[in-house]
Amino acid sequence: xxxxxxxxxxxxxxxxxxxxxxxxxxxxxxxxxxxxxxxxxxxxxxxxxxxxxxxxxxxxxxxxxxxxxxxxxxxxxxxxxxxxxxxxxxxxxxxxxxxxxxxxxxxxxxxxxxxxxxxxxxxxxxxxxxxxxxxxxxxxxxxxxxxxxxxxxxxxxxxxxxxxxxxxxxxxxxxxxxxxxxxxxxxxxxxxxxxxxxxxxxxxxxxxxxxxxxxxxxxxxxxxxxxxxxxxxxxxxxxxxxxxxxxxxxxxxxxxxxxxxxxxxxxxxxxxxxxxxxxxxxxxxxxxxxxxx
Amino acid sequence: xxxxxxxxxxxxxxxxxxxxxxxxxxxxxxxxxxxxxxxxxxxxxxxxxxxxxxxxxxxxxxxxxxxxxxxxxxxxxxxxxxxxxxxxxxxxxxxxxxxxxxxxxxxxxxxxxxxxxxxxxxxxxxxxxxxxxxxxxxxxxxxxxxxxxxxxxxxxxxxxxxxxxxxxxxxxxxxxxxxxxxxxxxxxxxxxxxxxxxxxxxxxxxxxxxxxxxxxxxxxxxxxxxxxxxxxxxxxxxxxxxxxxxxxxxxxxxxxxxxxxxxxxxxxxxxxxxxxxxxxxxxxxxxxxxxxxxxxxxxxxxxxxxxxxxxxxxxxxxxxxxxxxxxxxxxxxxxxxxxxxxxxxxxxxxxxxxxxxxxxx
Numbered sequence: 001x002x003x004x005x006x007x008x009x010x011x012x013x014x015x016x017x018x019x020x021x022x023x024x025x026x027x028x029x030x031x032x033x034x035x036x037x038x039x040x041x042x043x044x045x046x047x048x049x050x051x052x053x054x055x056x057x058x059x060x061x062x063x064x065x066x067x068x069x070x071x072x073x074x075x076x077x078x079x080x081x082x083x084x085x086x087x088x089x090x091x092x093x094x095x096x097x098x099x100x101x102x103x104x105x106x107x108x109x110x111x112x113x114x115x116x117x118x119x120x121x122x123x124x125x126x127x128x129x130x131x132x133x134x135x136x137x138x139x140x141x142x143x144x145x146x147x148x149x150x151x152x153x154x155x156x157x158x159x160x161x162x163x164x165x166x167x168x169x170x171x172x173x174x175x176x177x178x179x180x181x182x183x184x185x186x187x188x189x190x191x192x193x194x195x196x197x198x199x200x201x202x203x204x205x206x207x208x209x210x211x212x213x214x215x216x217x218x219x220x221x222x223x224x225x226x227x228x229x230x231x232x233x234x235x236x237x238x239x240x241x242x243x244x245x246x247x248x249x250x251x252x253x254x255x256x257x258x259x260x261x262x263x264x265x266x267x268x269x270x271x272x273x274x275x276x277x278x279x280x281x282x283x284x285x286x287x288x289x290x291x292x293x
Numbered sequence: 294x295x296x297x298x299x300x301x302x303x304x305x306x307x308x309x310x311x312x313x314x315x316x317x318x319x320x321x322x323x324x325x326x327x328x329x330x331x332x333x334x335x336x337x338x339x340x341x342x343x344x345x346x347x348x349x350x351x352x353x354x355x356x357x358x359x360x361x362x363x364x365x366x367x368x369x370x371x372x373x374x375x376x377x378x379x380x381x382x383x384x385x386x387x388x389x390x391x392x393x394x395x396x397x398x399x400x401x402x403x404x405x406x407x408x409x410x411x412x413x414x415x416x417x418x419x420x421x422x423x424x425x426x427x428x429x430x431x432x433x434x435x436x437x438x439x440x441x442x443x444x445x446x447x448x449x450x451x452x453x454x455x456x457x458x459x460x461x462x463x464x465x466x467x468x469x470x471x472x473x474x475x476x477x478x479x480x481x482x483x484x485x486x487x488x489x490x491x492x493x494x495x496x497x498x499x500x501x502x503x504x505x506x507x508x509x510x511x512x513x514x515x516x517x518x519x520x521x522x523x524x525x526x527x528x529x530x531x532x533x534x535x536x537x538x539x540x541x542x543x544x545x546x547x548x549x550x551x552x553x554x555x556x557x558x559x560x561x562x563x564x565x566x567x568x569x570x571x572x573x574x575x576x577x578x579x580x581x582x583x584x585x586x587x588x589x590x591x592x593x594x595x596x597x598x599x600x601x602x603x604x605x606x607x608x609x610x611x612x613x614x615x616x617x618x619x620x621x622x623x624x625x626x627x628x629x630x631x632x633x634x635x636x637x638x639x640x641x642x643x644x645x646x647x648x649x650x651x652x653x654x
Contacts (some may be wrong), residue, residue: 009576029459033646035424035427043496056320060636076304081620082620082624085624085625086623086624089623089624089627091424092369092570093425093623094362095369095424096562096566096619096623097619097620097623097624098564099559099562099616099619100615100616100617100618100619100620100623101620102615102616103612103615103616103619104612104613104616104617104620105615105616106609106612107610107611107613107614107616108609108613109608109610110605110609110611111609111613115605115609146464147380221431222427224427224429224431228428230424231390232424249644260443262437263439263442264442266435266438266439267432267435267436270428270431270435271432271436273427273428273432274417274429274432277417277420277425277429278417
């Protein structure tokens with residue numbers, strides 16, 4: 001039983017990471033209706049930039065500020081170079097543009113900073129903390145706490161700030177939002193910036209775990225089923241979906257994997273998501289769409 | 294599509310008597326082009342044949358499959374490579390377990406198995422739409438890759454893990470030279486291209502486009518939406534499957550699951566985007582671009598730097614340029630290279646018409 005609990009908790013903590021990527025994704029989807037495939041590339045870009053700066057002797061806090069500035073610069077560039085020219089383009093074109101953007105970011109990050117794997121030490125030990133028969137890594141708890149405070153911060157931001165209210169207005173009805181004078185372009189830049197911040201946090205936490213390397217970019221592939229399960233437009237859904245995917249894929253790998261030669265982690269979340277789709281097509285927290293001719 | 298529409302319009306113009314000459318010229322041009330395609334191995338060296346033309350034909354075929362599903366039927370489909378690998382492994386297994394099967398029949402079997410798999414993974418499209426469908430097709434991508442890696446039966450339980458493609462031989466004629474690979478590819482790709490070209494103008498193709506443009510409206514005017522979607526997945530996957538078998542047998546000479554990974558799927562998707570969604574001819578332009586771009590960039594960088602550059606750096610540079618080009622093209626010309634070529638053609642004709650002698654109009 002304690003083994004089961006350990007696997008479960010390990011999975012849930014991995015799920016926290018998936019949720020973080022999914023949250024960045026939900027932010028952008030809500031504000032601009034863009035299915036942002038580049039979210040994983042943004043995680044890679046942020047983490048690689050941060051690590052490379054610190055490796056050149058820049059102190060932690062300053063490196064954090066520089067990377068944050070870089071992510072906001074990136075957000076403004078994306079708004080100018082990708083979103084603005086593609087206003088009113090069909091959703092498919094926007095999705096493909098973000099696929100192009102992912103290529104640009106991955107290539108750019110690795111051209112500038114190189115392709116080697118960087119270690120990242122955030123100064124938090126990975127020592128296990130025991131609680132009865134179950135032990136949990138201290139780092140994982142730290143990651144979960146960081147993610148929780150990030151979500152809390154974002155929630156507060158969207159509830160009480162001007163930009164947050166504007167975001168909710170745009171998510172509700174873009175045309176009405178424009179009509180009352182919300183600057184959609186500025187809002188897009190802000191939201192992509194916020195998604196960049198989320199990407200940075202996710203990249204640092206995950207990078208400290210597995211090293212900062214190209215595979216960070218592939219996290220987006222885990223975030224997709226998370227989004228399906230949670231719904232594209234709900235942050236709460238992204239969190240719930242991430243936990244469900246993280247826990248179930250680890251349990252499946254441990255208990256079902258050995259029966260079929262293992263390695264089922266790559267596709268299990270997708271099959272799970274498919275199952276969810278067939279039962280609840282709009283996701284756990286998604287909105288049902290109504291169509292008129 | 295539009296160019297042919299104008300041919301028919303011209304046929305109804307008053308001066309239709311002169312048309313026969315035009316038809317003759319057109320037929321002669323088509324024949325000349327076909328002859329050129331067939332004679333190509335005599336004109337170019339082996340490198341061009343086996344490193345450019347054969348993969349180009351195979352990727353174009355997969356691109357047509359992707360285009361049928363995404364460009365015509367409007368279903369988002371990000372797992373073309375999965376169905377290519379299903380086709381490749383099915384063709385190989387048919388050869389392995391039924392060794393007397395003729396080569397073309399193994400290709401057909403590969404296509405048919407891929408079609409069945411495609412219809413299966415297309416089933417969720419009956420209930421879900423748009424981006425949600427990405428997940429269904431990505432599920433196929435990861436599941437198929439895993440299946441062929443883990444289950445030894447598909448690769449004939451070979452202990453070395455290396456699979457050798459069957460000898461390419463049709464009715465006693467060997468196609469094993471680089472020229473033979475090319476001819477074999479042409480023999481398979483050309484008729485399938487014509488079939489796709491005709492398919493999209495018929496009832497089925499029009500049904501697909503109606504579903505793509507507005508599903509609810511299509512259902513209202515009597516298009517069988519569900520059947521259309523499943524058929525699109527099946528036929529598109531058939532093309533991908535045959536393309537995968539061709540890629541494995543004629544280009545690589547081996548079958549391996551990792552050659553058909555997610556990057557390959559994106560590559561096929563990009564072929565369609567760059568070439569033009571909803572354009573069979575554009576697919577070939579897109580495939581040509583995908584195959585030639587890295588080679589051209591390699592040459593250009595080597596020429597500028599004066600020496601060969603670190604391949605890792607070059608690969609990343611290629612990614613940046615490629616991604617930027619995709620975004621640029623989507624913003625400037627969403628209809629892709631096919632439309633760019635069409636515009637250039639129209640301009641050239643206008644230019645010719647302005648300066649041509651007026652006597653024979």
